[in-house]
Amino acid sequence: EPEVTQTPSHQVTQMGQEVILRCVPISNHLYFYWYRQILGQKVEFLVSFYNNEISEKSEIFDDQFSVERPDGSNFTLKIRSTKLEDSAMYFCASSEGRNRGEQFFGPGTRLTVL
């Protein structure tokens, strides 16, 4: 069964460093998303991406964040200068269609900023 994959599973970085989180969505899906979950808190929407551009972004998704689909399979989230408060689990998701189709989630990348 097709699934969303994410790498790495755990990333440890120093404050101020850049990190890139990688996701491979399901191959025939057209909509891509990033969410994050700070430990003990709810899952929060960060950004949605369609047709090589951002469709919607939340207040959390400020200038430190960027997303890219560098090739036909990968979808990346870059954090330019990490802060302690960026420590969280980051989930990638993809869906097939626009009309509120099911989103399939990856297993997540746990980012720890020291």
Next chain:
Amino acid sequence: AQSVTQLGSHVSVSEGALVLLRCNYSSSVPPYLFWYVQYPNQGLQLLLKYTSAATLVKGINGFEAEFKKSETSFHLTKPSAHMSDAAEYFCAVSPSGGYNKLIFGAGTRLAVHP
């Protein structure tokens, strides 16, 4: 703004007992509603979804949920809990007009004891 409230951050039941996890939403238009389950160290898996068809929705693993517009509720139930149901459960709403972004509740951790 759309929001989701899950009553009870922790629910504990005996194996074989009824499971009831509560979810209330706020929405100015008919939403799409979802229940996701998260097992330890895994991503989010869709249990079931309501997309304005039948108000009683059946999902995987014996779970079902009933959409009640008058109560703005979408509670999740299972007649008989199994040890393997122990996980965190998230209710989510998809707002109208967005590119399917999901707004999650805070989650309910379900414990099942023998």
